Amino acid sequence: xxLKASASVALFVVFACFATGCSGGKTARNAEQAAPxxxxxxxSLELIKGYRDWQRAVANVNTEAHISAIKDVYxxxxxxxxxxxxxxxxxxxxxxxxxxxxxxSGGRKGExxxxxxxxxxNPGYNPEGGDWAYIQTDPKFAETTLGKLEKCxxxxxxxxxxxxVFLSRSK
Ligand code: HEC
Numbered sequence: 001x002x003l004k005a006s007a008s009v010a011l012f013v014v015f016a017c018f019a020t021g022c023s024g025g026k027t028a029r030n031a032e033q034a035a036p037x038x039x040x041x042x043x044s045l046e047l048i049k050g051y052r053d054w055q056r057a058v059a060n061v062n063t064e065a066h067i068s069a070i071k072d073v074y075x076x077x078x079x080x081x082x083x084x085x086x087x088x089x090x091x092x093x094x095x096x097x098x099x100x101x102x103x104x105s106g107g108r109k110g111e112x113x114x115x116x117x118x119x120x121x122n123p124g125y126n127p128e129g130g131d132w133a134y135i136q137t138d139p140k141f142a143e144t145t146l147g148k149l150e151k152c153x154x155x156x157x158x159x160x161x162x163x164x165v166f167l168s169r170s171k
Contacts, residue, residue, distance in 0.1 A: 048117045071098050079095060136152070
């Protein structure tokens with residue numbers, strides 16, 4: 001195929017997607033699950049909405065870090081490969097959400113009390129901190145703090161060799 005012909009095929013595909021919204025195939029997402037932008041420059045709660053549909057990479061972690069709680073960790077499509085393999089840095093657009101559940105006697109899991117999350121932003125967002133943004137909110141997304149959040153970043157710095165993610169697999 002000539003260069004010109006392949007260029008027009010490419011143009012046609014782009015145009016067809018534009019016209020149909022590219023609704024078929026693997027890339028189609030349910031409109032309900034707000035898909036995070038691939039290159040996030042601004043941190044917002046939109047980045048973590050729909051996280052329950054992501055892969056649950058770790059279940060029932062029980063450590064004293066953060067608060068005494070039992071934790072489940074969800075990772076989106078962009079980040080799951082790095083989380084599972086320990087291959088770092090995580091790609092831009094990776095988002096990790098940790099659910100923190102009340103710790104009941106006998107190690108039973110109580111109600112969900114808080115969400116803590118980290119989102120890999122565009123290069124330059126916070127280079128010393130691996131360009132991660134941090135989010136803390138409650139299960140109703142009512143009281144939220146987000147951004148570079150020094151209180152989170154300073155402790156996650158001790159996992160800098162794993163791109164600031166403690167629970168990902170070590171290489
Ligand atoms: C005192 C240290 C410390 C502070 C402060 C801290 N974290 Fe963590 N964080 C950890 C440790 C240790 C883990 C892994 C073990 C666990 O979850 O219990 C973790 C796990 C996480 C994870 C799962 C991914 C990973 O790194 O394994 C997220 C997301 C997270 N923290 C977000 C936050 C946010 C948001 C804040 C601030 C509101 C915060 N953290 C503050 C120590 C800390």
